[in-house]
Amino acid sequence: MAYSEYRTGLGWDTHRIATGRPLLLGGVRIECEFGLEGHSDADVLAHAVTDALLGATAQGDIGMHFPDTDPRWKGADSLKLLKHAVDLASAQGFDIVNVDTTVILERPKLKDYRLAIRESLAATLGIAVDRVSVKFKTAEKVGPVGEGRSAEAQAIAMLGRRAG
Ligand code: C5P
Numbered sequence: 508m509a510y511s512e513y514r515t516g517l518g519w520d521t522h523r524i525a526t527g528r529p530l531l532l533g534g535v536r537i538e539c540e541f542g543l544e545g546h547s548d549a550d551v552l553a554h555a556v557t558d559a560l561l562g563a564t565a566q567g568d569i570g571m572h573f574p575d576t577d578p579r580w581k582g583a584d585s586l587k588l589l590k591h592a593v594d595l596a597s598a599q600g601f602d603i604v605n606v607d608t609t610v611i612l613e614r615p616k617l618k619d620y621r622l623a624i625r626e627s628l629a630a631t632l633g634i635a636v637d638r639v640s641v642k643f644k645t646a647e648k649v650g651p652v653g654e655g656r657s658a659e660a661q662a663i664a665m666l667g668r669r670a671g
Pocket residue numbers: 612613614615616617618619642643644645646647
């Protein structure tokens with residue numbers, strides 16, 4: 508596919524760890540005795556990818572489109588927010604070329620979920636799985652993530668504007 512221009516976008520998010528909450532990453536439910544706090548379903552990875560797409564197209568950030576004070580987004584499925592960012596990009600003529608992400612969480616081990624998360628994100632992004640990368644890191648027991656108080660996610664996206 509020939510593109511008339513390329514854009515990159517950066518996304519980052521963090522959520523506090525809490526008991527009695529689900530742990531969702533890229534729309535995949537992770538087996539765990541704790542989850543993440545938040546107004547929506549607190550899918551920290553989906554939020555970082557959403558901001559990367561909004562960043563590439565300079566369309567603000569996730570909180571601008573989905574304020575956490577708005578009851579409509581309480582418990583929201585974050586993949587729906589992500590799909591909205593995909594649609595906003597597409598409306599401006601952009602295709603997603605690839606997305607690369609890192610989830611920083613001390614535990615549980617996430618590597619066995621990698622393919623399921625990549626498949627879930629790829630389905631929402633409307634691109635092939637080999638264009639979606641998901642990496643995992645601990646924080647080496649240092650700082651709020653390392654002490655098991657929070658989770659973080661980072662994402663970068665490349666978008667191409669369809670020629671003509
Ligand atoms: O953070 P660290 O470099 O020690 O991570 C080592 C490996 O453990 C990484 O390659 C990553 O895939 C995996 N990992 C994981 N789940 C985590 C953190 C890291 O599967 N929560």
